[in-house]
Amino acid sequence: MADTRDNPVSDEKYISANGLKIHYREWGSGRPLVLLHGATETHALWSPFLPTLTQEYRVITPDSRGHGRTVNPEPHLSYQMMGDDLAGFIRALDLDSPLIFGYSDGGQAALDLGIHYPDLPGALVIGGVWVRFSRDYQNTISAAGFVPPGEMDFDLYEKQAPADWEERLRRMHRDPRPEYPRILLANLAELWWTPLGYSDEDFRNISAPVLILMGEKDEAIPLEEARELAKKIPRAELAVIPGAGHNDVIVCGGAFLEITLGFLRRLAP
Secondary structure (H helix, E strand, O other): OHHHHHHHOOOOEEEOOOOOEEEEEEEEOOOEEEEOOOOOOOHHHHHHHHHHOOOEEEEEOOOOOOOOOOOOOOOOHHHHHHHHHHHHHHHOOOOOOOOOEEEEEHHHHHHHHHHHHOOOEEEEEEEEOOOOOOOOHHHHOOOOEEOOOOEEOHHHHHHHHOOOHHHHHHHOOOOOOOHHHHHHHHHHHHHHOOOOOOOHHHHHHHOOOOEEEEOOOOOOOOOHHHHHHHHOOOOEEEEEEEOOHHHHOOOOOHHHHHHHHHHHHHOOO
């Protein structure tokens, strides 16, 4: 296995794109593979998988807007904004047809990229994404304290969160404002309750090969919704992880890595 600690390109880097100073790290060589984390995570989510992925790819792991060391200068978040960030990031690094793998909010950004910038990605692995306010989705995020019409119920949230949740988020996300953990969650509440407004024409606009990756027991996204999405995207496949909930898909030793690699390897020139 590759030892990523000995690779000098793993140093932390920043690049300007779409009005942001985007923090990222990269390892390995070969075709570029950009990995996009979900909400409240950082690029560090992907660390356990680097020894495998860097054997075949140049792996690039940015911190998304408002996460990690990428500070959000705007008062809001939106998936279109995150898709624009990703497009700017790809262009700033001069990546040629990169492979994109995003999970959860990272998957939403990848989906937006495919819709609005169809010529940029070489392929998309889109995991744990939603396209409408299903009853399951509404119930799941509301129970966690992210309540309609896009506000944060911190009393409800704190009944379920670790006692040191604010300190944990403050350590992970380097926005200098001391109240930033609460700002981030409030931004996410608004993000998650803003209708996406996707149309069938939007999905038909995606020209890259797509793998839609879902946990069979995803609490927020009905499996039928993923099947429907796979039918609407012209070159899409669907892979389902048996028995997995939303937060169980990206785990060490899980099936997702071999499924993803199998899909990407079939795209090799």
